Amino acid sequence: MTFSTFWREKSSFNPFVTGATLLIVVLLVASTLLLPLQTQAVLDGLKSGIFQYFSWFYILICSIFLFFLIFVAISNFGNIKLGTNEEEPEFSFLSWLAMLFAAGMGVGLMFFGVAEPLSHYNSEITSGSLAQRTQEALLHTVFHWGIHAWAIYGVIALALAYFAFRYKLPLALRSCFYPLFKEKINGKIGDIVDIMALIATLFGIITTLGFGAAQLSSGLHTLGWFENGDFGLQVGVIIVVMLLAVLSAISGVGKGVKILSETNLGLAILLMLFVLFTGPTRYLLSAFSENIGTYLSNLIPLSFKTFAYESEHIGWFNGWTILYWAWWCSWAPFVGLFIARISRGRTIREFVFGVLAIPSLFCLLWFTIFGNSAIWFDSSIAQGSLSAMTSSPETLLFKFLDYLPLSSLTSLVALSCIALFFITSADSGIYVLNNIASRDKSLASPRWQAVMWGVLMSLVAITLLGAGGLATLQTMTLITALPFAMLMAIICVSLAKALWLDKQYFEAKFNPTTVLWTGERWKSRLKQMMNPTEDKDILKFLKQTALPAMRELRNELRSEYDLTVDVLSDFTADEPFVEFVIHKDSLQDFKYGIRSVEREIAEQLVKDETLPHIQQNTVYEPISYFFDGRNGYDVQYMTHEELIADILKHYERYLSLLTGVGQELMTHEQTELAE
Incomplete structure (x- = not known):
């Protein structure tokens, strides 16, 4: 059997898409191993160039995504269903909201729940009294995790769901370009779209796995199970977790994964409530209300703020906001596909407000409880010891839990949540990568492909972590997300065109001439x-x-x-x-x-x-x-x-x-x- 025959008969891969992606990834890994200094210099140069010339683009385009979705929802387009006009939602409203709620959780919230508010609190971006600095720290944190992040996911999710359920096209990113390119999406244009999406998604998932590995290693060290949480332990964590994710992906036991996910969500909510009721409860509830108001009142100014007039804060702006916007763009195919799959039968208006409001509100609650509590403990009890650890964000959650009762138990719960989020994210990531790389989205992927993606993600994550740690992973996300963000802008144009044609089609009436017709002269x-x-x-x-x-x-x-x-x-x-x-x-x-x-x-x-x-x-x-x-x-x-x-x-x-x-x-x- 020749290689081409094997590729065609024993895999679901699109040869051009998968081959081009693997070539790019192999070249990156090889250059990192063989020419580490030169590769790092190139990556740093690309990162500096993006920060210097494209930071404005990230800010503007992500804000456009948000206002595009709001416009579509409040206009007459909002009445259009993601499916036929008679189709009913696949899931009940509460079940759908619960799944959106689950989608808002992840390794990121566990990693940054304490670390980010404390980092902003001690950075140059905040000033004034303790209360003012706390308020500004939470404002910037919630801005990064709030409605803009979900607007980025929402654009991809809406386009995927609309073209899959309304146009009856495959649930694939290339389908989103049908109004612009028609049948050409099945050729090289569609392949290029898939390559860009595959690379962005791959590095977005790998970056998240890097954060998870760092925090899991730190948690294992904090609990005393290992002497230190160094790079060797991180490598072991990545291998074990990816092995479990691959086994889950090839087992086909979807129900078991669903139960694990629901259990994990329950544990995370219990941990959040535990912190709420054992911490400064009244203060946190008051802060939650005020954080909502502060966020909403500053939403428009922050949406377009590039710090052009505050050049002293450009470094912070690039290192936080721009990196986040790039991270969300790289995760958009992953999260968007999940949201699209569960949203059949919803109206666009219901979809947009559900996707924007529910997860954003939960993220705001999460960061209020963990972030405000951490700053409160740091200023009143810890005497700055938590702030002193912001350079090691992977350890902050566990050090923070030490100031609450039952710290050993809560650290174990947090560790379990991180591990399960890690495994389910990797498992889902394998599915999404197979979907994007497939030549036919209806084909079932053979098991060896799940193993291939697992090995590939592990090797790239370990290589980049060894080369430069989490900063290198973030740099790769920043670089690969830029062309995909541009692609998302074109998706908005394509979706707008499709919605306009949809409205014209379903509002088209009979020609007034036909009102006069009878059965006479019909031939x-x-x-x-x-x-x-x-x-x-x-x-x-x-x-x-x-x-x-x-x-x-x-x-x-x-x-x-x-x-x-x-x-x-x-x-x-x-x-x-x-x-x-x-x-x-x-x-x-x-x-x-x-x-x-x-x-x-x-x-x-x-x-x-x-x-x-x-x-x-x-x-x-x-x-x-x-x-x-x-x-x-x-x-x-x-x-x-x-x-x-x-x-x-x-x-x-x-x-x-x-x-x-x-x-x-x-x-x-x-x-x-x-x-």
């Missing part, structure tokens, strides 16, 4: 429908149907009602027309016209072999137009008598308006014309 009308009209057909309609009908009605109105009526026509104009005009003194004339209008037909319809009657790229239609500028419609199916009836229908409307609001409007317009 001739069917023949007209199945033979797209050319310009000569429209000229024939204007001359033989429209013009005689208008002249007959003109003669009747002149002879019987003494009205001043004209019928105008020009069959040599760029848009040939006939026009029926009833003149009114001091009022706007009544006008009903029909012109020949050229319309393009989509190329894919012309090429569609199941539509043999469509042979050309353009058709011509006789479109009506009126005295007041209203949109007209195609009248080619009308008979002589039906056309007279249609003119009279609009004339009756014209007369009825003369007795109401139309009189003043039409008089005013006539006056302007006279002037």
